[in-house]
Amino acid sequence: MTVRDDTRFMSSRRGLLAAGAVLATPGIARAQARFPDRPIQIVVPWPAGGSADVQLRSIGDLCTRALGQPVVVRNQPGAGGTLGPMTVAQQARPDGHTLTQMHLSVLRRPWMMRTPQWDPIADFTHIIGMTGWLFGTAVRADSRFRTWADMIAFARANPGRLNYTTSGIGTTNHLAMxxxxxxxxxxxxxxxxxxxNEAVTAVIGGQVDMVCDSSTWAPFVENNQMRALSVWTAERVRRFPDVPTLKELGYDLVVTSPYGVSGPRGMDxxxxxILHDAMRDALLSPENAEVRARFDMPLVYQDTQTYRAFIAERVEYERAMVRRLNLTLDG
Incomplete structure (x- = not known):
């Protein structure tokens, strides 16, 4: 099986009709007269300190200046990064003052449930595509594994003994593993x-053998507390030139898991x-570019209609993959 998770996937079938119709100029004029009139929350479905958390806090700070109201992050982790988006879909008013990070697990997880708890198209208003993650595999600096081949050889000789951590069951990095x-x-x-960030702490503390996740591990590799065994980008990462990609290791995998920002359904x-324009300008600013560079996060900007078309196509892909692999969760 190949995990289709690179930016090339987003360029296909651009002619899909975007969910949610063409933006109407009169609606914009009305919205500008009243929005925002109080602070805006971006629900980040991970603990504080991870790369997505830091990137979206930067977006919030920049949008605060542009919109004249505080744009703040609220962390709500759980359920493999889907608890926060689910809460926004089910409880938030569609007035633009409560938003959430939208990532691929939110598109995939409903089809892993016996009774889906949200519809990733109908229950959200998708606003903008932003960036993705640098994923990779890292171990403690004193690990017995010097290379990826060392790890594979040990795992082959010791079934089930080697453990690894990700940010949740059914996440893109879990499926890649x-x-x-x-x-x-x-x-x-x-x-x-x-x-x-919790996963990296567990590996450094010796509770888990290796982390297979986004680049929170990168600073610890740079300060020699950890050792990277692989990166999951299409090409080697500039600051880790000696670390091979999964493709170089023989796997047809490029994993960046692009994400964006969405709100509950029914938004004006x-x-x-207004939100798209403010977040686009923040995303393309030198300040946010510096944050993304710090975590090696690729720029994957998509305007509203392009992002909605991507979401619609990607949902079909995720649903088909879940069926093909018979992926299920309790509940």
């Missing part, structure tokens, strides 16, 4: 955490336009 195990014929033990399209 399942794909690798299938290809290699090995069995690893998955130890999910609520976010990559004028409000959407």
């Amino acid at each position: 399942e794909t690798i195990q299938e290809k290699e014929g090995i069995q690893l033990t998955h130890v999910p955490f609520r976010g990559s 399209e004028g409000v959407v336009r």
